[in-house]
Amino acid sequence: MCAAQATSSLDTVPIFSAGKWIECNTARTATVFNPSTGQAIAQVPMCSAEETGRVVQSAVDALPAWKETPVVERARLMFRLRQIMEERFNEIAALVTREHGKTLAESRAEVQRTVEMVEFAAGIPAMITGETLPNIAAEVDAETVRHPVGVCVGITPYNFPSMVPMWMIPVALVCGNTFVLKPSEKTPLSAVLIGELLTEAGLPDGVFNIVHGDKECVDALLTHPDVAAISFVGSTPIAKYIYETGTKNGKRVQAAGGAKNHLIVMPDADLDISVKALAASAFGCGGQRCMAGSIAVAIGNIGDPLVEGLSDHASSLRVGPSEDNEDVDMGPLIRREHVERVAGYMDIAAGEGAKVALDGRQDFAGDGFLIGPSVIDQVRSPMQVARDEIFGPVLSVIRATDLDSVLKLGRACPYGNGASIFTRDGFAARQFKQHFNAGMIGINVGVPAPMAWFPFTGWNQSFFGDLHIQGSESIHFYTRQKMTMTRWFASSDDSHQDPVWKTERKD
Numbered sequence: 002m003c004a005a006q007a008t009s010s011l012d013t014v015p016i017f018s019a020g021k022w023i024e025c026n027t028a029r030t031a032t033v034f035n036p037s038t039g040q041a042i043a044q045v046p047m048c049s050a051e052e053t054g055r056v057v058q059s060a061v062d063a064l065p066a067w068k069e070t071p072v073v074e075r076a077r078l079m080f081r082l083r084q085i086m087e088e089r090f091n092e093i094a095a096l097v098t099r100e101h102g103k104t105l106a107e108s109r110a111e112v113q114r115t116v117e118m119v120e121f122a123a124g125i126p127a128m129i130t131g132e133t134l135p136n137i138a139a140e141v142d143a144e145t146v147r148h149p150v151g152v153c154v155g156i157t158p159y160n161f162p163s164m165v166p167m168w169m170i171p172v173a174l175v176c177g178n179t180f181v182l183k184p185s186e187k188t189p190l191s192a193v194l195i196g197e198l199l200t201e202a203g204l205p206d207g208v209f210n211i212v213h214g215d216k217e218c219v220d221a222l223l224t225h226p227d228v229a230a231i232s233f234v235g236s237t238p239i240a241k242y243i244y245e246t247g248t249k250n251g252k253r254v255q256a257a258g259g260a261k262n263h264l265i266v267m268p269d270a271d272l273d274i275s276v277k278a279l280a281a282s283a284f285g286c287g288g289q290r291c292m293a294g295s296i297a298v299a300i301g302n303i304g305d306p307l308v309e310g311l312s313d314h315a316s317s318l319r320v321g322p323s324e325d326n327e328d329v330d331m332g333p334l335i336r337r338e339h340v341e342r343v344a345g346y347m348d349i350a351a352g353e354g355a356k357v358a359l360d361g362r363q364d365f366a367g368d369g370f371l372i373g374p375s376v377i378d379q380v381r382s383p384m385q386v387a388r389d390e391i392f393g394p395v396l397s398v399i400r401a402t403d404l405d406s407v408l409k410l411g412r413a414c415p416y417g418n419g420a421s422i423f424t425r426d427g428f429a430a431r432q433f434k435q436h437f438n439a440g441m442i443g444i445n446v447g448v449p450a451p452m453a454w455f456p457f458t459g460w461n462q463s464f465f466g467d468l469h470i471q472g473s474e475s476i477h478f479y480t481r482q483k484m485t486m487t488r489w490f491a492s493s494d495d496s497h498q499d500p501v502w503k504t505e506r507k508d
């Protein structure tokens with residue numbers, strides 16, 4: 002299949018192997034939907050272990066030439082890719098909206114973050130240099146250099162179909178590795194577009210490949226003897242499985258998992274700014290972000306005005322189909338079943354004694370997977386809404402008396418992705434930054450997601466591994482060091498008696 006046709010007219014999403022778009026031969030498929038309309042838009046194959054192995058082989062075959070390609074040339078390809086992405090920016094964003102459902106503005110923001118990953122990767126030659134220490138022992142020099150690890154695999158979630166694969170691909174490639182992407186079966190079309198863009202930028206055949214599938218395909222990747230490294234982003238139970246299985250099979254693994262993020266509002270916070278920031282954090286992308294605020298903690302007497310402000314603001318948001326529609330603040334969720342699951346939390350919360358201040362369950366025209374934003378007040382930490390990753394537009398509000406109880410909530414939370422505080426008080430902000438049990442902290446920032454140049458530092462059950470995605474940690478993940486000790490002797494060889502070889506020790 003020709004790459005240019007790939008995203009526009011296909012019924013079955015192709016795999017990409019050795020530079021060719023191939024229809025995978027399998028009876029098992031999953032359906033890709035347009036969440037705005039509820040319509041099926043493609044079938045995605047569930048590749049067998051055997052087919053998966055063939056795709057890995059293409060990355061194996063391309064590795065020797067690619068890793069010997071000078072790093073500056075590999076980086077130069079990123080400049081070309083960036084140019085193409087700028088030219089096709091709106092097309093990439095529209096495809097994200099088509100298969101995911103987030104608003105066009107949110108998709109453009111996602112693509113902007115994607116472009117920044119390419120910009121970061123273009124600078125890798127300056128960051129991948131080794132270290133030397135001459136004369137570490139008498140006339141012995143020590144040096145380290147970074148080598149690629151080999152064939153790298155990315156297994157990605159549905160919620161950022163363009164950005165999350167590109168958290169991995171540009172860095173892995175410029176570091177000299179070849180790559181196999183296994184995108185989410187719910188949003189595989191953006192991955193196909195990534196393949197087209199890389200091809201257009203001039204990437205040699207086999208350096209980047211795509212395979213589709215579920216557990217069978219993923220297990221084949223996790224156990225394949227020629228796969229060196231696995232990058233995973235998704236839910237916590239699968240992240241843990243990927244980490245355990247991958248490392249047991251000798252791979253290096255970075256596996257980012259789910260989250261339950263806290264947003265703290267101190268009594269001195271600017272109410273208007275806090276309400277807008279909390280709503281954007283909790284309801285942006287329909288709450289389907291690993292950095293989405295899920296629990297607001299209102300300290301002291303700000304509780305009542307905060308709940309009122311959040312409910313008023315959230316009920317003013319325009320919810321509707323997002324495809325070809327700029328007049329919408331919140332689009333649909335990924336699937337009908339997910340809407341039903343999220344809606345179910347209203348009754349669960351009420352049954353446990355919480356108060357549903359704003360109920361997002363409404364009738365919407367059309368067949369899109371729509372639900373409005375919800376605010377649940379009087380939530381207490383043992384309740385299910387306070388514990389589960391809902392991954393939808395539901396903000397729970399816990400009332401608390403002081404910052405110490407917030408720190409306690411953080412210590413009790415099994416996750417550790419993000420947390421933010423809204424305050425005008427520097428000391429409260431400092432205490433929170435220093436002591437809250439999460440890896441990414443916002444101070445008057447609702448979504449403290451790091452940009453490409455800084456690592457995505459989830460803690461606890463939000464991350465399994467040690468080297469995180471993004472920033473310099475990602476370069477360390479995608480390279481292995483080689484250390485060389487060198488000693489040269491003054492030669493006693495006759496040829497070296499010639500004065501041209503003569504040096505003096507400069508002691």
Ligand code: NAD
Binds near residue numbers: 184215392
């Ligand atoms: P998911 O865990 O269901 O799927 C992620 C990937 O794993 C997909 O490619 C999927 O095909 C594969 N997979 C699913 N079940 C599998 C199994 N049994 N065996 C092997 N592979 C399997 O996640 P999702 O629903 O696509 O994405 C949402 C989740 O991702 C949320 O929990 C969210 O918090 C998380 N997420 C985390 C981050 C982060 O940086 N921590 C970023 C984005 C999303």
